Amino acid sequence: MAQASIHLAESFTDPPNYSFPHHRLNRTLRDPSKTPIVLVACGSFSPVTYLHLRMFEMAKDYVRQNTDFEIVGAYLSPVSDQYKKPGLLSARHRVTMCNLAAEESNNWLMVDPWEAFQSYQRTAIVLDHFDHEINTVLGGVETASGEHRTVRPMLLAGSDLIATMSEPGVWSYADLDHILGRYGCLIVERAGTGMDQAVDSLARWRSNIYLISQLIQNDVSSTKVRLFLRRGLSVRYLLPNAVVNYIEQHGLYQEEGSASVSDKGKDKETSGSSSRKETSQVC
Numbered sequence: 001m002a003q004a005s006i007h008l009a010e011s012f013t014d015p016p017n018y019s020f021p022h023h024r025l026n027r028t029l030r031d032p033s034k035t036p037i038v039l040v041a042c043g044s045f046s047p048v049t050y051l052h053l054r055m056f057e058m059a060k061d062y063v064r065q066n067t068d069f070e071i072v073g074a075y076l077s078p079v080s081d082q083y084k085k086p087g088l089l090s091a092r093h094r095v096t097m098c099n100l101a102a103e104e105s106n107n108w109l110m111v112d113p114w115e116a117f118q119s120y121q122r123t124a125i126v127l128d129h130f131d132h133e134i135n136t137v138l139g140g141v142e143t144a145s146g147e148h149r150t151v152r153p154m155l156l157a158g159s160d161l162i163a164t165m166s167e168p169g170v171w172s173y174a175d176l177d178h179i180l181g182r183y184g185c186l187i188v189e190r191a192g193t194g195m196d197q198a199v200d201s202l203a204r205w206r207s208n209i210y211l212i213s214q215l216i217q218n219d220v221s222s223t224k225v226r227l228f229l230r231r232g233l234s235v236r237y238l239l240p241n242a243v244v245n246y247i248e249q250h251g252l253y254q255e256e257g258s259a260s261v262s263d264k265g266k267d268k269e270t271s272g273s274s275s276r277k278e279t280s281q282v283c
């Protein structure tokens, strides 16, 4: 269970005019015997695709069938522009597209622009920020009979992201211990990255790692979507309609660098996960 006082940062810097979105946060726990959790998916979302949204649906089914958790909220947390990954469109566009996707697709997903509109924040700090906003600022949630409960933020990620946790030099040990030991993680299988491989070297936190298998294989990625757009191919039905319309209206992902084959080489320098994924995914 997350304890509200132990954070890696002593204080949090908010972007200008920031307020934590909680309009879809369920403040009353339906089942008092369950542990309330909030799902947090961190990533580029450039652009957000149906596979990103699908992760939340899969997690919902998994949590209901296999755990003693109850999901009280779910967030996309787009990374800062300072992440400087090839193909990373400005935070303004990425956050808007995530909001359009969340509004169009379901009634429980929210988008937190906190990390997007400021300097790069490590994932451990992002989870601390959720813990702070939900448990310290909002005061957690209550059962129907008025008992207070602390909410546990949990990372929701694809197996390719988790595989990077075993790559030397990408994540710090202290941060992994914070993310996986203190909060925990739900991992969605992603074509091309075996889940067993991904968690092999994370064995010490195994009890806090929940593996969700893909029953329908689908390897849509943002990289492929960007490549299609650059080539003038349709991306409809790979992403929510509102996002497709927004991309068309603003002429996004047309330029060199938004997703060219040569970007793959650049990715190798910035992100081990992306380079491996793109080599296998981009036709």
Ligand SMILES: Nc1ncnc2c1ncn2[C@@H]1O[C@H](COP(=O)(O)OP(=O)(O)OP(=O)(O)O)[C@@H](O)[C@H]1O
Residues within 6 Å of the ligand: 041, 042, 043, 044, 045, 046, 051, 052, 055, 087, 156, 157, 158, 159, 160, 161, 188, 189, 190, 191, 218, 219, 220, 221, 222, 223, 224, 274, 277
């Ligand atoms: N098809 C998928 N299956 C499972 N997880 C996915 C899938 N696509 C994205 N994810 C997960 O969503 C999160 C955010 O991903 P990200 O924004 O990097 O998308 P991406 O499609 O991998 O992007 P890019 O192609 O630009 O690297 C990560 O945890 C990633 O593992």
Ligand SMILES: O=C(O)c1ccc[n+]([C@@H]2O[C@H](COP(=O)([O-])O)[C@@H](O)[C@H]2O)c1
Residues within 6 Å of the ligand: 042, 043, 044, 045, 079, 083, 085, 121, 122, 123, 124, 161, 164, 170, 171, 172, 175, 271, 273, 274
């Ligand atoms: O916190 C870290 O040390 C850390 C190390 C590597 C990656 N991350 C996060 O993982 C996400 C990776 O996104 P992507 O698009 O590169 O797959 C992004 O949100 C990064 O901030 C975080």
